[in-house]
Amino acid sequence: MLNTNLTHITTPAQLETTLAENENVMICCGRMGPMCIPVYDVMESLESKYPHVAFRDMAFDEPVATAVRGLPQVQSFRSLPFVLYFRGGQLVVAKCGIQSKQDVKAVLDSALSAAA
Numbered sequence: 083m084l085n086t087n088l089t090h091i092t093t094p095a096q097l098e099t100t101l102a103e104n105e106n107v108m109i110c111c112g113r114m115g116p117m118c119i120p121v122y123d124v125m126e127s128l129e130s131k132y133p134h135v136a137f138r139d140m141a142f143d144e145p146v147a148t149a150v151r152g153l154p155q156v157q158s159f160r161s162l163p164f165v166l167y168f169r170g171g172q173l174v175v176a177k178c179g180i181q182s183k184q185d186v187k188a189v190l191d192s193a194l195s196a197a198a
Contacts, residue, residue: 085114086122088129088139093146101171104136106194108186111140111150112163117180121163124183134196167193 083090091097091109100107110125112118122139129137140147142162150156156164159178167175167189174193177185 084112084122084139084141086139087126088122088137091138091140091146092144094149097140097146097149100136100138101168105170106132106135107138107166107168108135108190108194109138109140109150109166109168110163111147111166112142115162117161118163121165121181121186124181124186127183128186128190132190132194132196135190135194169194 083092088110091100108125110118110121112121125137125139140150142151142164150164150166153166153173153176155173155176156178161179163178165177165181165186166173175189177189
């Protein structure tokens with residue numbers, strides 16, 4: 083399990099429920115390493131500013147991550163974390179690697195805006 087203050091997705095059922103019950107979801111699938119920790123920190127800092135988005139993490143090396151690692155949109159990814167943005171249960175943006183607060187906010191404001 084990841085050592086973050088985010089809500090963890092640890093089972094396929096939790097992933098399905100999260101996507102079904104939330105219009106907007108951001109998932110960071112990674113490890114507790116130097117490329118992933120800054121993204122978790124950004125997510126934690128933005129969670130209260132984006133109440134219409136469900137912020138979740140997922141351990142890359144756990145069986146639940148098979149669902150994420152198998153997505154066609156991430157097949158070319160060669161660095162962690164995998165950061166996925168879902169709207170209405172559909173993947174709308176997929177990115178990999180370290181991302182700044184500005185990078186994350188840009189996607190949240192465009193792809194997962196409350197007004198959209």
